[in-house]
Amino acid sequence: MTDKLTIPRIPAANSFSAAPVDRASHLRKDARWLSQALRHEDARFLPLSEGRALASNATAPQPCMLDSKQARSIGVTTERLTFLGLWEDRAIFAFEALDTEMGKLASHGEFMDLYSLAKSLDSNTSAVLAYAKGVLLWQQRHPYCSRCGEPVGFELGGHMLACSNPDCGKHQFPRLDPAIIVLVEDGDRCLLGRQATWPAQRYSTIAGFVEPGEALEDAVIREVYEETGVRVHSPRYHSSQPWPFPSSLMLGFSATASSSEIRLIDDELEDARWFTREELTSGIIKLPRSLSISYRLIQDWHDARPGPRLTELHTW
Numbered sequence: 001m002t003d004k005l006t007i008p009r010i011p012a013a014n015s016f017s018a019a020p021v022d023r024a025s026h027l028r029k030d031a032r033w034l035s036q037a038l039r040h041e042d043a044r045f046l047p048l049s050e051g052r053a054l055a056s057n058a059t060a061p062q063p064c065m066l067d068s069k070q071a072r073s074i075g076v077t078t079e080r081l082t083f084l085g086l087w088e089d090r091a092i093f094a095f096e097a098l099d100t101e102m103g104k105l106a107s108h109g110e111f112m113d114l115y116s117l118a119k120s121l122d123s124n125t126s127a128v129l130a131y132a133k134g135v136l137l138w139q140q141r142h143p144y145c146s147r148c149g150e151p152v153g154f155e156l157g158g159h160m161l162a163c164s165n166p167d168c169g170k171h172q173f174p175r176l177d178p179a180i181i182v183l184v185e186d187g188d189r190c191l192l193g194r195q196a197t198w199p200a201q202r203y204s205t206i207a208g209f210v211e212p213g214e215a216l217e218d219a220v221i222r223e224v225y226e227e228t229g230v231r232v233h234s235p236r237y238h239s240s241q242p243w244p245f246p247s248s249l250m251l252g253f254s255a256t257a258s259s260s261e262i263r264l265i266d267d268e269l270e271d272a273r274w275f276t277r278e279e280l281t282s283g284i285i286k287l288p289r290s291l292s293i294s295y296r297l298i299q300d301w302h303d304a305r306p307g308p309r310l311t312e313l314h315t316w
């Protein structure tokens with residue numbers, strides 16, 4: 001008798017994840033190599049401005065990747081560059097555009113928010129932009145030392161901020177805000193909620209930030225209860241998604257309800273309800289955007305039963 005082969009279910013990559021870049025962190029330490037970045041013939045340079053990427057003016061805009069000559073002509077200097085890694089053997093850098101550079105950059109395109117731009121990007125490109133946006137927003141939000149208040153400078157190719165005060169010398173590293181997001185199921189129903197500021201009829205899975213001293217599973221149980229009054233057990237990890245709006249890491253779970261009465265305890269949600277599979281696609285609510293992990297959680301729950309797939313039934 002042969003044992004039946006069980007293949008573990010591996011979720012497909014979420015949007016903004018699985019960046020194709022080899023981060024090549026050993027090169028971040030190579031000061032000589034980094035100092036020559038603007039002379040690297042095959043290197044490419046991504047301009048960003050406050051989290052937006054410079055994109056071509058086109059029906060399906062793509063991010064502008066400047067070559068070294070173009071980057072130098074704009075006035076970019078090596079010490080402003082962040083080394084993202086190697087992409088198809090090219091060194092990829094990102095930099096925050098200065099106000100004085102906007103005129104020259106305008107000839108290449110316009111700055112667009114990643115959320116809007118993602119519609120026209122393949123998964124690799126959107127993942128690289130999310131990576132660049134995450135690092136540059138962190139740099140922008142930490143221009144001064146958190147210990148002594150003096151300005152900081154880039155080290156390790158922009159992946160470390162070092163205090164300029166020699167008596168301090170504090171190092172800062174990129175920060176992420178872990179947040180759980182969970183599909184709660186109760187038999188043939190799932191629990192979704194909406195915030196008052198969202199577009200009308202938009203519902204999504206329950207989410208919230210992880211607190212200090214809290215395991216992810218604890219955060220799932222706490223957040224669902226605080227936002228909806230529903231008790232859950234058995235949180236099960238699904239997948240994760242970088243969410244650089246501005247610095248979240250979404251950690252997706254499913255969980256099973258052990259109670260069903262809804263009470264909006266902490267007022268974060270305007271409404272929360274149980275929905276059947278049929279109700280999800282009946283048009284009475286709008287689901288989250290397809291690039292979000294929330295949609296993926298709903299999709300996988302919906303499609304776990306035989307029948308038409310969510311993508312066949314749902315139109316935005």
Ligand SMILES: [Zn+2]
Pocket residue numbers: 145146147148149150163164165168169170
């Ligand atoms: Zn300092």
